[in-house]
Amino acid sequence: MALGKHPRGRIVTIGDELLSGDTVDTNLAFLASRARSLGLEMGRAVTVRDREAEIADAVRCAAENAEVCLVCGGLGPTSDDVTTAALAHAAGVELELDDAELAVIGRKFERMGRRMAAVNTKQARRPVGARWLPNSLGSASGFELEMGRCAVFVMPGVPRELERMMTAEVEPVLRHRFALRERPRRIYRTLGMGESDLATRLQGPLDRARGWSAGLSAVFVHYRPAMPEVTVVVEAVPDERGRAATPAELAELDDTLREALRPALYGIGGASLPRRLVAALTRAGLRLGLAESCTGGGTAAMIAAIPGASAVLDGAIVAYENRVKKALLGVSERDIEEHGAVSEVVALAMASGARQALGSDLAASITGIAGPGGGTAEKPVGTVHIAVSDGQTMVHEVLRLRPDRPTIQRAAALWAQKLVWDRLEQRGLAAIEVLD
Amino acid sequence: MALGKHPRGRIVTIGDELLSGDTVDTNLAFLASRARSLGLEMGRAVTVRDREAEIADAVRCAAENAEVCLVCGGLGPTSDDVTTAALAHAAGVELELDDAELAVIGRKFERMGRRMAAVNTKQARRPVGARWLPNSLGSASGFELEMGRCAVFVMPGVPRELERMMTAEVEPVLRHRFALRERPRRIYRTLGMGESDLATRLQGPLDRARGWSAGLSAVFVHYRPAMPEVTVVVEAVPDERGRAATPAELAELDDTLREALRPALYGIGGASLPRRLVAALTRAGLRLGLAESCTGGGTAAMIAAIPGASAVLDGAIVAYENRVKKALLGVSERDIEEHGAVSEVVALAMASGARQALGSDLAASITGIAGPGGGTAEKPVGTVHIAVSDGQTMVHEVLRLRPDRPTIQRAAALWAQKLVWDRLEQRGLAAIEVLD
Numbered sequence: 001m002a003l004g005k006h007p008r009g010r011i012v013t014i015g016d017e018l019l020s021g022d023t024v025d026t027n028l029a030f031l032a033s034r035a036r037s038l039g040l041e042m043g044r045a046v047t048v049r050d051r052e053a054e055i056a057d058a059v060r061c062a063a064e065n066a067e068v069c070l071v072c073g074g075l076g077p078t079s080d081d082v083t084t085a086a087l088a089h090a091a092g093v094e095l096e097l098d099d100a101e102l103a104v105i106g107r108k109f110e111r112m113g114r115r116m117a118a119v120n121t122k123q124a125r126r127p128v129g130a131r132w133l134p135n136s137l138g139s140a141s142g143f144e145l146e147m148g149r150c151a152v153f154v155m156p157g158v159p160r161e162l163e164r165m166m167t168a169e170v171e172p173v174l175r176h177r178f179a180l181r182e183r184p185r186r187i188y189r190t191l192g193m194g195e196s197d198l199a200t201r202l203q204g205p206l207d208r209a210r211g212w213s214a215g216l217s218a219v220f221v222h223y224r225p226a227m228p229e230v231t232v233v234v235e236a237v238p239d240e241r242g243r244a245a246t247p248a249e250l251a252e253l254d255d256t257l258r259e260a261l262r263p264a265l266y267g268i269g270g271a272s273l274p275r276r277l278v279a280a281l282t283r284a285g286l287r288l289g290l291a292e293s294c295t296g297g298g299t300a301a302m303i304a305a306i307p308g309a310s311a312v313l314d315g316a317i318v319a320y321e322n323r324v325k326k327a328l329l330g331v332s333e334r335d336i337e338e339h340g341a342v343s344e345v346v347a348l349a350m351a352s353g354a355r356q357a358l359g360s361d362l363a364a365s366i367t368g369i370a371g372p373g374g375g376t377a378e379k380p381v382g383t384v385h386i387a388v389s390d391g392q393t394m395v396h397e398v399l400r401l402r403p404d405r406p407t408i409q410r411a412a413a414l415w416a417q418k419l420v421w422d423r424l425e426q427r428g429l430a431a432i433e434v435l436d
Numbered sequence: 437m438a439l440g441k442h443p444r445g446r447i448v449t450i451g452d453e454l455l456s457g458d459t460v461d462t463n464l465a466f467l468a469s470r471a472r473s474l475g476l477e478m479g480r481a482v483t484v485r486d487r488e489a490e491i492a493d494a495v496r497c498a499a500e501n502a503e504v505c506l507v508c509g510g511l512g513p514t515s516d517d518v519t520t521a522a523l524a525h526a527a528g529v530e531l532e533l534d535d536a537e538l539a540v541i542g543r544k545f546e547r548m549g550r551r552m553a554a555v556n557t558k559q560a561r562r563p564v565g566a567r568w569l570p571n572s573l574g575s576a577s578g579f580e581l582e583m584g585r586c587a588v589f590v591m592p593g594v595p596r597e598l599e600r601m602m603t604a605e606v607e608p609v610l611r612h613r614f615a616l617r618e619r620p621r622r623i624y625r626t627l628g629m630g631e632s633d634l635a636t637r638l639q640g641p642l643d644r645a646r647g648w649s650a651g652l653s654a655v656f657v658h659y660r661p662a663m664p665e666v667t668v669v670v671e672a673v674p675d676e677r678g679r680a681a682t683p684a685e686l687a688e689l690d691d692t693l694r695e696a697l698r699p700a701l702y703g704i705g706g707a708s709l710p711r712r713l714v715a716a717l718t719r720a721g722l723r724l725g726l727a728e729s730c731t732g733g734g735t736a737a738m739i740a741a742i743p744g745a746s747a748v749l750d751g752a753i754v755a756y757e758n759r760v761k762k763a764l765l766g767v768s769e770r771d772i773e774e775h776g777a778v779s780e781v782v783a784l785a786m787a788s789g790a791r792q793a794l795g796s797d798l799a800a801s802i803t804g805i806a807g808p809g810g811g812t813a814e815k816p817v818g819t820v821h822i823a824v825s826d827g828q829t830m831v832h833e834v835l836r837l838r839p840d841r842p843t844i845q846r847a848a849a850l851w852a853q854k855l856v857w858d859r860l861e862q863r864g865l866a867a868i869e870v871l872d
Contacts, residue, residue, distance in 0.1 A: 011455075011483075016658070017658065017660060018464075018465070018468070018481070019447075019468050019478045019479070019480070019481060020468055020469065020472045020478075021465045021466065021467070021468035021469020021470070021471070021472055022465075022469070022658070022660050022667075022669065023465065023660060024460060024461070024462050024464075024465040025460070025461060025464060025465065026460050028454070028460075028461060028483065029454070029457045029458075029459065029460040029461065030457065031457070032454065032455050032456055032457035033456065033457020033458070034457070035457070036456045036457055042455045042456075043455070043484075043485065043490065044455070044482065044483065044484050044485075044490065044494070045454070045455060045482070045483040046480065046481070046482050046483075047447075047464065047480065047481040047482075047483070048479075048480050049479065049480075054479065054480065058480070160839065195512060195513070195514065196513050196514070196553045196555055196556060196575075197553075199513070199514045199553075199555060200553050200555070220516070221514075221515070221516070222452055222453065222486075222516050223512070223514050223516070224453050224458065224459065225594065231458075233453075233458075287757075290733075290754070292733070294740075295737070295740070296733075296736050296737045296739065296740020296741070296745070296749070296752075297726075297728070297732075297733025297734065297735070297736030297737040297740065297752050297754060298733065298734075298737035298740070298741075299733070300732050300733030300754045300756075301731070301732045301733040301734035301737050301845075303732065304730075304731070304732020304733065304734070304754075304756060304806075304845070305732070305734075305841070305842060305845065307807070307808050307809070307841060308809075309732070309756070310756060310757070310810075313732070313756045313757070314756060314757045314759070314760055315753070315754040315755050315756040315757055315760040315764075316732075316733050316752070316753075316754035316756075317751070317752075317753060317754070317764075318726070318733060318736045318740075318751040318752035318753070318754065319751050320736075320740060320745070320746060320749045320750060320751040320752075321723075321746070321749070321750045321751055321794075323750070323795060324750055324751040324794055324795075327793075327795070328751075328753075328764070328793065328794075357763075357764065358757075358760055358764075359759060359760075359763070370740075371743070372743050373743070373744075374746075403573055403596060404596060405741070405743055406741060407596060409737075409740070409741065
């Protein structure tokens with residue numbers, strides 16, 4: 001194949017558990033993401049069961065329509081692992097037992113201090129003509145096999161074994177064999193505005209930007225909603241004459257889109273809101289505390305999930321029960337009686353109470369009705385009050401979220417972080433920046 | 437098609453974000469899981485990009501090989517949503533604008549107090565001959581379309597909209613049209629034992645049970661690891677003569693497996709550990725408090741995610757910073773200095789401190805090193821101490837978890853809940869029961 005041409009890719013993931021719904025297929029997303037960052041265009045993915053004929057059929061079809069095919073799953077030692085046999089079948093070759101590989105597997109078991117079981121012999125078989133791909137984390141080696149014009153890479157389904165084999169063994173081969181170049185894209189992260197609102201706001205600015213250059217004329221815009229966030233992805237797609245926007249041309253969109261996406265935009269690039277918040281707080285030398293009711297600790301957990309969070313997170317008081325709101329956050333009995341636990345007054349008291357109790361520079365609070373029970377006509381399920389106290393001022397917002405408990409809890413936790421972010425931005429301590 | 441025959445199913449999921457690796461396809465797992473519980477055998481799933489020709493090709497191929505095809509994604513109002521046009525293309529029919537549907541969409545926007553954008557008109561178009569599937573949660577209705585012998589159901593890609601439409605609109609049609617019968621299975625939920633250990637322990641008991649009846653002789657056992665949990669699924673598969681285990685026969689396995697899976701087993705059926713914990717605490721009339729360090733509130737959030745958690749959850753003190761451990765949990769300076777914040781002594785002090793500060797009947801604590809930084813030779817990343825205090829006694833465990841921050845945090849949160857569970861079981865307040 002000509003160097004410089006974008007090879008077409010296919011993914012085949014294998015496993016009964018994927019088609020019974022017992023397992024969410026994170027391997028597919030992992031392979032797709034690695035392929036994307038290599039500039040390998042994935043046109044399709046197919047998921048099949050552990051059945052020899054079905055696997056052979058899917059791989060054959062993929063190999064006929066692509067130059068690279070990434071296959072994973074079904075390389076284990078047990079009777080439901082039939083991928084190797086299926087690949088031999090698909091390629092029309094025999095299976096051969098490789099004594100050298102058998103010795104490799106034996107040594108792996110030795111190192112673990114275990115005896116190699118008879119079933120593991122199976123893992124030393126490969127289709128004739130295949131080249132082994134070493135697996136330093138498990139007993140199942142993968143292999144590469146040429147089928148017509150297509151390079152087929154077969155890897156184990158255990159996520160960390162797959163990840164290691166893909167990055168350490170497969171990617172170097174792909175980079176070497178094809179002139180791979182990533183397709184540039186620009187990611188705009190927003191919170192608080194719907195997909196169609198964003199699309200309407202962007203239409204004018206994007207139409208104008210398309211006139212700036214041939215590359216920009218052909219950009220493709222995706223909207224990825226994950227309520228309350230929508231991520232806008234602007235991707236460079238080649239026009240009929242093969243001209244695609246360069247990263248520098250895409251970056252020229254920033255100022256225009258920044259204006260159009262205000263005040264929902266909080267960042268450019270892949271980094272999440274919690275990551276940006278931790279980065280901004282670290283730079284500002286400020287520490288954060290939280291007071292959570294309906295989110296039950298989910299906000300603190302999102303921040304604690306970021307490596308390095310300990311530099312900025314003091315902790316949280318999860319005051320699920322009103323008694324705790326009073327005892328640890330200093331919320332007054334009267335405020336709860338007069339305004340209810342889900343109210344502006346209580347949210348503000350929780351924020352300043354958390355700031356004090358945790359000794360933090362600033363604190364955010366969340367109190368609301370996550371449902372399914374507990375709603376009233378005046379305060380329906382989804383009513384959430386959030387507040388931020390930073391010693392200078394207090395800010396508050398009331399949200400009407402929907403539709404169900406997990407979505408309301410997740411959205412409330414993210415909105416509260418956005419409120420902190422907005423306050424930092426106002427004080428000049430956070431800015432919309434490029435962060436991946 | 438003959439009633440009683442198992443219809444063959446296919447899934448088609450649509451979205452550039454699935455093939456760029458930006459989004460893990462939970463919709464595929466959801467549809468597969470619903471299909472399984474309906475007894476609809478899913479032979480294959482295909483994931484394609486938002487490209488009209490590619491979608492049309494995938495759906496056409498699926499419809500030729502199945503009686504039911506579930507399609508999702510690409511029904512939004514924006515320019516990258518091309519699924520409806522692709523379906524018309526695949527079926528060889530025109531698109532028509534449906535004025536009644538346009539009015540439905542208009543009313544949805546009215547109710548949200550927003551103006552319907554011009555782009556939303558697109559969502560009132562359907563392939564000629566299609567029947568709308570109402571969407572009470574969003575603007576995009578789905579539709580059903582017959583293609584040859586195959587019923588094709590097209591649903592939105594927003595997970596909650598898809599979930600509602602599948603269960604409320606599509607499943608009743610499927611149940612009515614086909615004589616669907618679920619394949620019986622029994623789910624055993626365990627925490628703390630590896631996949632191969634479980635398999636070794638179960639081999640003998642299962643071999644013996646296979647002799648009990650023809651149906652049991654053909655059961656299929658899957659191990660689904662999601663560290664630190666492994667779910668054991670025993671599924672009734674018909675033998676060569678078509679005899680499969682009945683639900684009652686599968687239930688006969690309980691006593692034998694319960695013995696073999698001790699002490700890792702905590703429940704039978706689909707219900708998660710947090711759900712079972714909330715149910716047991718509710719029944720016992722006990723309230724729980726938490727003291728979390730490295731999990732950052734994730735344990736409390738897992739419990740707060742369960743509807744009805746307010747009956748048992750007082751709250752949590754997330755003491756990420758040592759100052760908070762001292763101020764709010766009463767951990768002594770000396771204990772932290774002598775033993776370190778990640779130690780048995782501090783874990784025990786945190787648990788009893790939380791019980792006191794939150795006024796709870798019992799409290800659990802978690803303190804550990806989630807990484808990537810902070811590990812030492814003596815206390816490597818993944819060292820986590822957990823403890824429970826219930827006013828009668830204190831229990832403690834030290835864990836060595838791996839491999840990365842998110843896995844360690846999630847595993848620690850679940851282990852702590854298991855420790856609470858074990859304590860309740862010891863006191864006769866929790867039991868292994870069937871709960872879905």
